[in-house]
């Protein structure tokens with residue numbers, strides 16, 4: 411990316427503008443210990459030094475995630491709160507007696523509980539909810555509808571993963587966060603690249619230059635098409651009879 415510093419200044423100004431337009435006081439977001447939310451945290455803290463809040467929300471999560479989230483917060487002086495959603499998730503599953511369910515249906519409850527939590531903070535403090543999705547995930551629909559995508563602003567959704575890593579370096583995010591494999595953390599040992607079936611290098615190259623191995627390009631284009639509904643407002647029925 412050219413001029414990473416200038417882009418970051420532009421992003422900070424944009425966040426301030428959007429928050430002002432909404433008559434809001436600041437921003438809140440999920441702090442996972444991953445690089446996407448670390449970059450959003452760095453931007454938020456620059457934009458609103460006293461009104462940015464990262465929420466750490468374990469839900470049957472690997473304890474290292476929380477350690478990494480706190481490492482990010484300490485490195486930039488970010489205020490955090492911890493809301494452990496594990497027991498809420500367990501109770502919810504116990505209360506909803508669907509026998510014939512599947513792993514993904516259950517896993518997607520986690521980002522949706524996080525979304526609910528973030529909106530509780532947002533409404534209580536008059537903050538806006540920031541999303542941490544990037545363009546690579548967005549393009550192929552690698553996010554939970556109304557979960558991690560259920561937000562007010564998407565500051566980094568027009569930047570591919572490669573750009574996010576570059577922004578993280580510029581923002582002095584701890585190296586361990588930049589170097590670890592991206593994961594949604596929805597089940598043990600999940601990694602983005604294993605689940606997606608190809609690497610961010612290939613995905614980013616396709617998005618930026620429209621090139622790549624033919625079979626993977628086909629797969630990306632199919633994923634993009636079938637996830638279109640996740641990037642749009644739901645269709646509204648309009649009667650032709652009126």
Ligand SMILES: Nc1ncnc2c1ncn2[C@@H]1O[C@H](COP(=O)(O)OP(=O)(O)OC[C@H]2O[C@@H]([n+]3cccc(C(=O)O)c3)[C@H](O)[C@@H]2O)[C@@H](O)[C@H]1O
Nearest residue numbers: 514518521547551552553554555558593594596602605639
């Ligand atoms: N054509 C259509 N028009 C309108 N709605 C449509 C639809 N097709 C499905 N749907 C609806 O969409 C639902 C499926 O979408 P969704 O619920 O999102 O579920 P789905 O796309 O199946 O799963 C989410 C994916 O995102 C990944 N993820 C999630 C969260 C965070 C991260 C991360 O990187 O951190 C990654 C996760 O590992 C998984 O691969 C269906 O149950 C249905 O309700």
Ligand SMILES: Nc1ncnc2c1ncn2[C@@H]1O[C@H](COP(=O)(O)OP(=O)(O)OP(=O)(O)O)[C@@H](O)[C@H]1O
Nearest residue numbers: 440441442444445446447466467542558592593594
């Ligand atoms: N345990 C968690 N606590 C708080 N927020 C979380 C947690 N897990 C996920 N999130 C939120 O969901 C978002 C999507 O997760 P995702 O894994 O795509 O991003 P990341 O963890 O920041 O970076 P990476 O993709 O490199 O792991 C996170 O950026 C964060 O805002």
Ligand SMILES: [Mg+2]
Nearest residue numbers: 442444593594
């Ligand atoms: Mg992650």
